[in-house]
Amino acid sequence: MSVKSFAAKIFASYIRRQIDSWASKPVETQKRVFEELLKKASETKFGKDHGFKNISGYREYAARVPVRDYEELKPYVEKVVAGEKDILWPGKPLYFAKTSGTTSGAKYIPLTKESMPTHIDAARNAILCYINDTGKADFVDKKMIFLQGSPELDEKNGIKLGRLSGIAAHYVPGYLQRNRMPSWETNTIEDWETKVEAVVDETLKEDMSVISGIPSWVQMYFERLQARTGKKVGEIFPNFNLFIYGGVNFEPYRAKFESLIGRKVDSIELFPASEGFFAFQDKQDAKGMLLLLDSGIFYEFIKVDEFYSEKPRRYTIGEVELGVNYVMIISTSAGLWAYNIGDTVQFTSLKPFRVIVSGRIKHFISAFGEHVIAKEVEQAMQEATEGTDIQISEFTVAPQITPEGEQLPYHEWFIEFEKEPKDLNTFASALDRSLQQQNSYYLDLIEGKILQQLKISKVPANGFQQYMKSIGKLGGQNKLPRLSNDRKIAEALEKLKN
Known part of the structure; x- marks a missing residue:
């Protein structure tokens, strides 16, 4: 010593x-x-x-x-x-x-x-x-x-x-x-x-x-x-x-x-x-x-x-x-x-x-009164990936209030995978179950047919880095919001997929 x-x-x-x-x-x-x-x-x-x-x-x-x-x-x-x-x-x-x-x-x-x-x-x-x-x-x-x-x-x-x-x-x-x-x-x-x-x-x-x-x-x-x-x-x-x-x-x-x-x-x-x-x-x-x-x-x-x-x-x-x-x-x-x-x-x-x-306090989703917070989506991600070989590089969540056709609204999870799940729908269900268990308001909205189960949109490799760079916040102490009550970030990420 x-x-x-x-x-x-x-x-x-x-x-x-x-x-x-x-x-x-x-x-x-x-x-x-x-x-x-x-x-x-x-x-x-x-x-x-x-x-x-x-x-x-x-x-x-x-x-x-x-x-x-x-x-x-x-x-x-x-x-x-x-x-x-x-x-x-x-x-x-x-x-x-x-x-x-x-x-x-x-x-x-x-x-x-x-x-x-x-x-x-x-x-x-x-x-x-x-x-x-x-x-x-x-x-x-x-x-x-x-x-x-x-x-x-x-x-x-x-x-x-x-x-x-x-x-x-x-x-x-x-x-x-x-x-x-x-x-x-x-x-x-x-x-x-x-x-x-x-x-x-x-x-x-x-x-x-x-x-x-x-x-x-x-x-x-x-x-x-x-x-x-x-x-x-x-x-x-x-x-x-x-x-x-x-x-x-x-x-x-x-x-x-x-x-x-x-x-x-x-x-x-x-x-x-x-x-x-x-x-x-x-x-x-x-x-x-x-x-x-x-x-x-x-x-x-x-x-x-x-x-x-x-x-x-x-x-x-x-x-x-x-x-x-x-x-x-x-x-x-x-x-x-x-x-x-x-x-x-x-x-x-x-x-x-x-x-x-x-x-x-300003980063939450409550487009329908559910008031979902960062801790809940992070815990859902942790529970859904636990015991699997799924690896996540980054993710954020936004509400989809006006989906196409006659679909019910939903929460959209933008996820950059390092290792993808074998079945994306099964993974989405696991995330949704955890969120329902944690947040009774969200559960009520799902059961009341106000919201449908969350959906996952895959973000291409380094997509979140590209987004942060595009807004001049790459690196340092800058942090990506885990969730938003609007679709500003979601719209920018959607452009990366096109």
């Missing part, structure tokens, strides 16, 4: 004890975070506008501070972007994480001197919890790759801006710099396909132990490695034993990954976003990710079923239940207040609080 791996184990044990300390007092921890946030921001414009100094407790905060998304918070954000200080948080932010919005164009999410370290610490602690949980630490002596956005930053009114992953690249600790790949030069390549080829060139002869990134883009990297060598990834990198990912559910990709690698590897799931690093998988044998209650984020939750009602109830950490779909609302040390990030979560454990990401 090297000195570095021995030291990593000692540090991992220390961090685990710290985590267990706050995780064992969740309500008290969140109360402390809440009070600290309000105190620090009381003299900001937002704090004064909402009477932070006079707020005596959470319920008063909920009454004074409405839930907002980016569009609704934008008047404040624009002042920050213009260079004004003390607007959402004391002083000015260190950075803006620039993301692409749907209705608002570019979004500028502030990162402050208080919030930025929480992103870095959470990523580090996820790995340390893995070391503490498994006893494996040898990988720290070998090469690690993080597929991410360019670390080159622009500037706006004296504040640097870029993708969150690119900003985070500036904070890689010194003890990892020698192990970290790709090189700075390769990381700054903007064109994703060119970048992947350069990453292959750099890593092919290295002793890789950890690979990290969004599954769909790591899959592309693996495929290029295999095409270049004719070997499984596990043969190319015999010491590769840990995959770290976030942003999307890994389960639909797992079978494909195991085929590309040639064996199973451990994995760590993360729940990062520009707005905050919310959770990470702290145990290999536990379902869900540990919600980070001590990282400068105060959480509220609204039941998905109630979200669009006039005055939905907002729940704090001590009031949530297992298995309920919640929209997650955050107030943070970056100056986001009662902010709707758009993600929905379910709690898998209350001691400690662990969550899974169940979808996006």
Whole structure:
């Protein structure tokens, strides 16, 4: 055992004890975070506008501070972007994480001197919890790759801006710099396909132990490695034993990954976003990710079923239940207040609080009142492929409201197969059965002859990559929506078949 791996184990044990300390007092921890946030921001414009100094407790905060998304918070954000200080948080932010919005164009999410370290610490602690949980630490002596956005930053009114992953690249600790790949030069390549080829060139002869990134883009990297060598990834990198990912559910990709690698590897799931690093998988044998209650984020939750009602109830950490779909609302040390990030979560454990990401509040199908969410279609795919040799590269789902002739409407699944099922109709039936079992509204619509069984449309090889490239979102941190309530994506995919 090297000195570095021995030291990593000692540090991992220390961090685990710290985590267990706050995780064992969740309500008290969140109360402390809440009070600290309000105190620090009381003299900001937002704090004064909402009477932070006079707020005596959470319920008063909920009454004074409405839930907002980016569009609704934008008047404040624009002042920050213009260079004004003390607007959402004391002083000015260190950075803006620039993301692409749907209705608002570019979004500028502030990162402050208080919030930025929480992103870095959470990523580090996820790995340390893995070391503490498994006893494996040898990988720290070998090469690690993080597929991410360019670390080159622009500037706006004296504040640097870029993708969150690119900003985070500036904070890689010194003890990892020698192990970290790709090189700075390769990381700054903007064109994703060119970048992947350069990453292959750099890593092919290295002793890789950890690979990290969004599954769909790591899959592309693996495929290029295999095409270049004719070997499984596990043969190319015999010491590769840990995959770290976030942003999307890994389960639909797992079978494909195991085929590309040639064996199973451990994995760590993360729940990062520009707005905050919310959770990470702290145990290999536990379902869900540990919600980070001590990282400068105060959480509220609204039941998905109630979200669009006039005055939905907002729940704090001590009031949530297992298995309920919640929209997650955050107030943070970056100056986001009662902010709707758009993600929905379910709690898998209350001691400690662990969550899974169940979808996006705007990404669902409810053309007929069924309100099918991402978690349900992903679970259906997982169940339908389990125990088979079927392999899926990517998929998305859309409603078909006006089919030809006198057919009933249906859900259309656009699937790019790596290995197709022997019988597509049997596979479609398996998907449909699982969806009916999970979603009673969908079941009622099928039984009531409002909808017919889902149908599958095959997407040609690399079709989803072509689609993402066509909208300028190939690679990096860009993710394909798992499902949509309209046919915008479906129509683009249909053109690929013609």
